[in-house]
Amino acid sequence: MASLKVMRALTFALLLLLAIHFNQAEIIDGEEETDRFCYPENSKNSRRSCECSNVSASPWGMRALRIDCSYKDFKVKDLSLVLPLYIDSLDLSWNGLDSVPIFASDSLHQLNLRHNNISKVIAGNFKQLTSLRELYLGWNSIAQLEANSFEGLPHLQVLDLAHNNLHSLPSQLFAPLLVLGSLDISWNRRFNESGGDLYTGLGVNWKLATLRLDACSLTELHLPVSAPLKELSLRRNQLKRIPSQLPESLLRLDISDNLLEELLPQDTANLTQVRQLFVEDMSLLQSVVAQALASVDLLETLSFQNSRQLTHFDAQAFGVISSVSIKKKALRSLSFRGTMLRSFNSTLAPLFNQLTELDLNGLPLQCDCELVWLKQLPYQTNGRCYKPNRIRGMLVTSARGDAFSCDTWPRWAYGLVVLSLIALSAVGIYLIVMGLRPHRGVTMRRKVGAGSPYARVTIEPNRQENPH
Template sequence: MGRIAVRNTCRSRARVAFFLLLVVLVSACGAENIDADALDRFCYPESKRDSRLSCECNNVSAAPWGMRALRIDCSYKEYRTADLSEVLPLYIDTLDLSWNALDQAPVFNSDSLHQLNLMHNNISRLSANNFAKLSSLRELYLGWNSISQVEAQTFAGLPHLQVLDLAHNNLHSVPAQLFAPLLVLTSLDLSWNRKLNETTQLQSGDLYTVLGINWKLTTLRLDACKLNELRLPSGAPLKELSLRRNLFQRVPGQLPQTLLHFDISDNLLEQLLPEDTANLTQVRQLFVEDMSLLQGVAAHALVPLELLESISFQNSRRLSHFDGDAFGPLPKVPSLRTMSFRGTLLRSFNSSLSPVFAKLTELDLNGVPLHCDCELVWLKKLWIETGGRCLKPSRIRGMLLSSARHDAFSCDTWPRWAYGVVVLTLIALSAVGIYLIVMGLRPHQGVTMRRKVGAGSPYARVTIEPNRQENLS
């Protein structure tokens, strides 16, 4: 009985495999005969036919079994929404409508479209169920439009959407639970919506709860949204967060501890303190660039970043102090390989940082005004090229750190103020000496000079006699 059951199971599996193979073959054969009328109607509309403004339509092999798929590129064609057909061709996989003149988001109907690009158009409003007929859509790009109004059910009917780009728009009043229908959303970009901070709900609760963001989100970008406060659930599995060019004076305290990539560049921090990095224990890449007010990195500020691989302070032009104990007295960053101080105002580095710098594969010191003295000679011994150049002393000014000779990295044995004291002392002694010489050459007050009067005196009477030669004549 057991053998019979096994045979029946094998037969049923073989039938299922044959049926699936038959479906694949039928689908492949059907793909060979894509609806020509629908394809011509979309790719070559009457108003654009026989012109350079028609779309480019290409058949490609797509996963999982190499089935044919259609990719349509209609970018830079001056299309308006009225020029487009609602029904998309069969087997369409990608549709690019960027850089056109669309005045509203088109309503398309397709069960195979995976990627839709509507960037760089004139769309100002998104209505409810705008994309509900695109049930297979995975990537939607709406950046660089003028979208200011979004209805609550705009993204309904998109259960498979993973990437949503709404950057560079005019969003300021975002409906509550806007992204709730997006059950598998992994990447969300809301950058450069400068009035996003005016959304009232964001001031009362965390971003996930207010906007209905699911916990599968791994990438969140909120650049240039004029945010000065941000609340995120600490347990959210977020891996990448960008808060570049906002108004934060401190790193937000409520950040998920799962972050791997964090960008806090171009904000209003004046000092990077230990409390700023307390929750960044898993961060691999940290960007603190273009900070107009940042002046220093305090002691122990980078201690929590034990898994750090790359850190950049590039173009933080007021950064003049990097504490020797920034990584702690006993640095523990075995994974750190890349550091950038390009364009900062740092003049020197404490030798206590040598264990950290010695493990780097890239250290960028271009544009850093280094004071190449005996305290910095350890940096010259690094095996990597840093691009750093000496500003002082003047005898090696402009030379690469790696090109300057070791004996040029010298320190004065006396402090600089001592040289000033010596110079002033010499000037004072010289003045006293000159005064004494002058006083010694002057006659004494008790000596009286008397004039000689007599025949040998220069004041003796002179008699002029007439020339005898003249009298003889």
């Protein structure tokens, strides 16, 4: 029995020594590969050397290598396609790559190829990067993605294709990406020419949570109502209405910088679960009509920032506000910064009182008796009075309450009174002048004789000429 225990102990010690030996050999080989990739012979002791650092990666603090080769003006021929052991992330942004290097690694999790000159991605370009989680291809000149471009990436979660020249995409392009959670196709201005449905046509999986389609020249969009999408960005497109067919699960929607002229109830009818809604930078938006926001009870953040034509916000935009309905509203942050709204109806006071943030910076507010309730809000709005002139530029919260006065007469009545006074003054002056003017029938005669001041000039000389 004792000999059996000794044999087991010797066997365990031998296996431990072998493991240490092979591990040391692997580390040595890994360090050699790292040096060969980070400090190649033709770039040693120069600015073209990459920055390599060892970190502890989650979840168990295992060794991970992060390599930063950005801003080195590398071409594909300058790179070693066999990546070092333990590499976790590789940054090749801001270089001169004209194609995607076909790397091989079973540990790489993040690859950044932004800001290069890549114009095409070929089939199987990444199939030797089986552990890749994040792939950034934005800010290139990619006009063509071959079928199976993303083959062999079953673990990819983030894909960035923004700022390229994509327009026609092959069918089921994204089908190999089984767990894709975030997809960015923004700033591909001809993307609407593809005409394919993202889910059924291009193979987007139902685990996608974030989708960005900014500046894609979209005039309409249809997404499956039952898709579990959480965040959708449609900024800077050509939409005249908020798309009626959107996933019911949306929590965040950005519809900014589109062509809406007014926000209507049908625009928000299916946004019942949205928590954040951004309607910013609208160049044509003029009004938010009654009931336009009545259905978004769960909305927490709403912004109309920099919609510079917005001049009307209906008193019932959130529906009829009562003590019962106000409890259902979850709104906490509201921004009208940079709009042209001049006043708000006092019926909005209960809703505004429950906010934690209200941004009125830059509004030309008409600080009269109808807006004095705004002074009572329990937070700073940064709103400033534009009229009346006596308090122009003052914060609403700083202006005296008695300065928020309303005229008892309409403005036209004041103008009529002033004109009447001017007319009466003119008539009075005319009558006075006419009263002082002599009558036409009166002739002024002056008596000439001895008592006249002209006597010595006129009479006396005559006497000397006629002594008799």
